[in-house]
Amino acid sequence: MDIRKLVPNTGRFNKKNDKFKKNKQKPVPEVKKKKWQLIDEEVAVLKTKYSEINSSKVEKFTDFPLSKLTLDGLSASKYSKPTDIQRESIGLALQGHDILGAAKTGSGKTLAFLIPILEHLYREKWTPLDGMGALIISPTRELAFQTFQVLKKIGTSHDFSAGLVIGGKHVREEKERMTTTNIVVCTPGRLLEHMEETFNFTADSLQILVLDEADRILDLGFAEAMNAIIENLPASRQTLLFSATQTKSVKDLARLSLKDPMYVSVHEHATHSTPAKLEQSYIVCELHHKINVLWSFVKNHLYSKVLVFISCCKLVSYIHEAFRILRPGQTILALHGGMNQIKRMEVYDMFCRKKHAVLFATDIAARGLDIPAVNWVVQMDCPEDVNTYIHRVGRTARFEQNGEALLILLPSEEEAMVKQLIDRKIPINQIKVNQQKIVNLKCKLEANCASCLELKAMAQRAFKAYIKNIYLMKNKKVFDVTKLDTELYARSIGLAFPPRIRFLQKHNKQLASQKPSDTDPYSKHKTFSDSEGEGEEQSENESSSEQTEDKMVCAYDSGNHSKSKAALGFEVDDEGEQLFSVKHVDVDVPEGFGKIDVNMLTSTKNRTITREEEVKKKQKLARKANVSLNKKIVFEEGKEESDEEDVDEKRGLNIELAKKRMEEADKSDKELYRQLIKQRKRDEKIKLKEKKKAELDEMRKRLAAEDGEEDEEVEVVFHKGDVDDDQDPLDFIPDPDQIYNNTDEEASSEEEEEEERPKTKKRKVEVESESDDDEDDDTGDEDEDVSGVGASLPDDEELALRLLQKY
Numbered sequence: 001m002d003i004r005k006l007v008p009n010t011g012r013f014n015k016k017n018d019k020f021k022k023n024k025q026k027p028v029p030e031v032k033k034k035k036w037q038l039i040d041e042e043v044a045v046l047k048t049k050y051s052e053i054n055s056s057k058v059e060k061f062t063d064f065p066l067s068k069l070t071l072d073g074l075s076a077s078k079y080s081k082p083t084d085i086q087r088e089s090i091g092l093a094l095q096g097h098d099i100l101g102a103a104k105t106g107s108g109k110t111l112a113f114l115i116p117i118l119e120h121l122y123r124e125k126w127t128p129l130d131g132m133g134a135l136i137i138s139p140t141r142e143l144a145f146q147t148f149q150v151l152k153k154i155g156t157s158h159d160f161s162a163g164l165v166i167g168g169k170h171v172r173e174e175k176e177r178m179t180t181t182n183i184v185v186c187t188p189g190r191l192l193e194h195m196e197e198t199f200n201f202t203a204d205s206l207q208i209l210v211l212d213e214a215d216r217i218l219d220l221g222f223a224e225a226m227n228a229i230i231e232n233l234p235a236s237r238q239t240l241l242f243s244a245t246q247t248k249s250v251k252d253l254a255r256l257s258l259k260d261p262m263y264v265s266v267h268e269h270a271t272h273s274t275p276a277k278l279e280q281s282y283i284v285c286e287l288h289h290k291i292n293v294l295w296s297f298v299k300n301h302l303y304s305k306v307l308v309f310i311s312c313c314k315l316v317s318y319i320h321e322a323f324r325i326l327r328p329g330q331t332i333l334a335l336h337g338g339m340n341q342i343k344r345m346e347v348y349d350m351f352c353r354k355k356h357a358v359l360f361a362t363d364i365a366a367r368g369l370d371i372p373a374v375n376w377v378v379q380m381d382c383p384e385d386v387n388t389y390i391h392r393v394g395r396t397a398r399f400e401q402n403g404e405a406l407l408i409l410l411p412s413e414e415e416a417m418v419k420q421l422i423d424r425k426i427p428i429n430q431i432k433v434n435q436q437k438i439v440n441l442k443c444k445l446e447a448n449c450a451s452c453l454e455l456k457a458m459a460q461r462a463f464k465a466y467i468k469n470i471y472l473m474k475n476k477k478v479f480d481v482t483k484l485d486t487e488l489y490a491r492s493i494g495l496a497f498p499p500r501i502r503f504l505q506k507h508n509k510q511l512a513s514q515k516p517s518d519t520d521p522y523s524k525h526k527t528f529s530d531s532e533g534e535g536e537e538q539s540e541n542e543s544s545s546e547q548t549e550d551k552m553v554c555a556y557d558s559g560n561h562s563k564s565k566a567a568l569g570f571e572v573d574d575e576g577e578q579l580f581s582v583k584h585v586d587v588d589v590p591e592g593f594g595k596i597d598v599n600m601l602t603s604t605k606n607r608t609i610t611r612e613e614e615v616k617k618k619q620k621l622a623r624k625a626n627v628s629l630n631k632k633i634v635f636e637e638g639k640e641e642s643d644e645e646d647v648d649e650k651r652g653l654n655i656e657l658a659k660k661r662m663e664e665a666d667k668s669d670k671e672l673y674r675q676l677i678k679q680r681k682r683d684e685k686i687k688l689k690e691k692k693k694a695e696l697d698e699m700r701k702r703l704a705a706e707d708g709e710e711d712e713e714v715e716v717v718f719h720k721g722d723v724d725d726d727q728d729p730l731d732f733i734p735d736p737d738q739i740y741n742n743t744d745e746e747a748s749s750e751e752e753e754e755e756e757r758p759k760t761k762k763r764k765v766e767v768e769s770e771s772d773d774d775e776d777d778d779t780g781d782e783d784e785d786v787s788g789v790g791a792s793l794p795d796d797e798e799l800a801l802r803l804l805q806k807y
């Protein structure tokens with residue numbers, strides 16, 4: 001076999017081959033590395049540097065072994081130098097340690113956990129297909145939202161998907177995205193909802209868990225949800241806990257199964273536990289002056305941004321509404337957990353944007369929120385504990401800025417609270433209030449509440465919520481409900497009398513039964529102690545309905561005059577729903593007035609039935625029988641029938657009135673009868689005339705026929721109707737006299753008939769004699785109508801003459 005034949009053009013091939021050989025000898029340009037290769041290389045380099053991190057030498061973010069993408073994000077967000085907590089914790093987190101981070105408010109803890117998250121997932125080359133790699137849990141929606149915004153800012157160069165999972169949003173949309181979200185920022189409740197309900201969503205691949213405001217997340221309020229969440233998380237994960245008031249509870253740490261956590265507390269040895277540029281002071285004022293002090297403060301700080309903390313939602317709502325009506329000349333906003341999510345976000349956003357405004361808020365705004373340029377934090381109500389105080393005041397003087405904080409304390413709260421604050425290294429000074437500058441709002445609020453029932457209801461709810469809140473506080477050294485002058489407090493917020501609070505009454509009873517010999521410790525609180533007494537106890541035992549019993553007590557219970565004042569005031573149930581049950585009458589109550597007749601409340605067996613009860617019974621029976629008593633139905637033209645309650649006819653039947661009505665009805669019936677008779681006579685008359693004319697015509701024809709003359713004119717007779725002469729057309733009308741059987745009326749009826757009869761006779765004669773109809777008054781008009789039907793007198797005479805001539 002010829003190879004050449006088999007391999008044609010070998011020469012050319014060799015030539016090509018030579019070229020190839022020549023090319024091969026040239027240096028080959030370096031192939032551009034794939035993206036993943038670069039990432040691999042970068043990650044490898046970064047990893048090697050982790051062990052060399054020395055936080056004391058870190059001055060800029062670039063001194064950390066951070067990915068280029070993270071550094072890009074930081075510089076785009078204008079973060080160049082790390083804060084203390086960032087410097088201390090980022091290195092440890094990159095090395096993979098579990099961290100307990102603590103630093104003052106506004107010191108940059110958010111970046112301290114966000115940067116390690118981005119780096120961790122970058123290192124692991126995380127993609128959307130890998131699912132949830134990092135989880136950040138926040139105690140409030142606002143804080144979760146804020147964290148999410150910062151994450152978006154610094155993570156802008158990364159390819160990870162991030163999601164905000166908080167309540168109040170469309171859960172279905174969230175469900176669809178949950179499985180492909182790499183970084184989830186959430187509140188505990190909503191996360192648990194997804195863990196339980198979202199198909200395909202698991203936390204199995206979780207790499208890093210962050211609890212922001214960790215002490216709050218791990219406290220009792222979230223215990224149940226958090227235990228359930230932790231159960232669903234993989235044990236092999238990194239956990240970072242951050243807070244300004246970090247937990248050191250072994251129990252908490254055990255719950256999270258932390259592995260050799262590093263405690264990073266950058267301000268542990270600082271002189272103060274609050275920001276250095278924060279000025280703090282407190283004033284002591286009576287409970288009933290609080291609202292006046294707050295108003296005066298707002299009026300004196302119209303060009304400031306003020307955040308006011310109030311203990312409960314209902315009080316926030318009321319003060320917001322009451323101040324809004326009074327128009328302080330400043331934007332007034334309210335934020336609390338009872339509001340819907342959209343409104344919450346709107347208010348939060350508006351307060352962030354405003355230069356001058358006042359925001360009344362509950363503790364949902366106490367933690368973590370980074371609201372720009374807040375000048376003042378006012379704590380209208382004493383915080384639950386020192387931690388809450390630290391977080392509240394931390395909303396101002398953030399990140400090296402100035403700020404001021406004012407705490408309003410009751411005389412009963414002062415000693416214990418101030419001691420606790422000082423023990424926790426909080427520099428706080430008392431300032432005196434210039435009483436002359438305080439505006440008393442009492443009258444205005446009272447007037448507003450009186451004119452607006454909704455406002456009054458809000459005030460009542462606020463009052464009760466505040467008392468309840470104080471009552472439920474754990475720290476009894478600070479919060480002593482028995483030291484509150486509730487009556488004065490109620491008046492100060494616009495209420496004439498304090499609403500009853502049942503739980504306190506029960507509490508007082510318990511205390512009283514425990515110490516029977518002691519003097520009543522609650523004697524100062526008229527509302528609670530005064531409405532209790534023999535009467536109440538009796539009624540409580542006897543009555544099955546608690547609510548009914550409460551009203552009874554409120555209305556009747558009064559052993560002495562002064563006590564009755566509060567008891568006779570309006571009464572509101574615990575939920576604030578029943579607001580206006582007893583009208584207040586401020587009168588002197590005679591001795592023994594308030595005693596309840598227990599028999600009266602419980603048994604009706606031996607009582608004589610009153611007339612009123614009897615009437616009610618009858619009405620009930622009538623209702624059952626579908627009969628309405630004492631009702632007049634008025635028919636008016638063009639209107640629908642209307643029922644009219646006759647004032648005089650409230651009870652029983654009024655014979656006189658019934659008689660009068662019968663008379664009226666009788667008269668109208670007779671009038672109708674008269675009209676019908678007239679009509680009948682008219683008809684009869686017409687018929688007679690027609691008959692007569694027909695006879696005459698007949699006669700004429702006959703005569704003409706006999707005379708052999710043709711009658712050229714044929715008269716046409718018009719019949720008014722085909723009435724059967726034998727049948728009386730008025731038969732269907734009942735005789736009213738027969739119906740009413742009224743003897744008095746019989747006479748008059750007969751008289752009327754008497755009047756009718758002669759006329760009828762006369763007219764019959766007239767008709768028979770074909771006399772002039774004009775004389776008949778009754779038929780005057782109709783006569784004209786029928787005049788053309790009959791023959792004229794000359795005609796008749798002529799006809800008669802002709803007949804006489806003939807016969």
Ligand SMILES: Nc1ncnc2c1ncn2[C@@H]1O[C@H](COP(=O)(O)OP(=O)(O)OP(=O)(O)O)[C@@H](O)[C@H]1O
Pocket residue numbers: 078079080081082083086103104105106107108109110111243244367368369370394398399
């Ligand atoms: N490295 C930084 N450089 C400049 N500003 C920073 C830096 N880190 C954080 N900040 C700013 O400091 C402010 C407070 O930060 P951050 O909200 O993280 O504080 P925090 O410690 O979490 O406060 P809190 O305890 O109240 O939650 C923010 O406005 C943030 O932008």
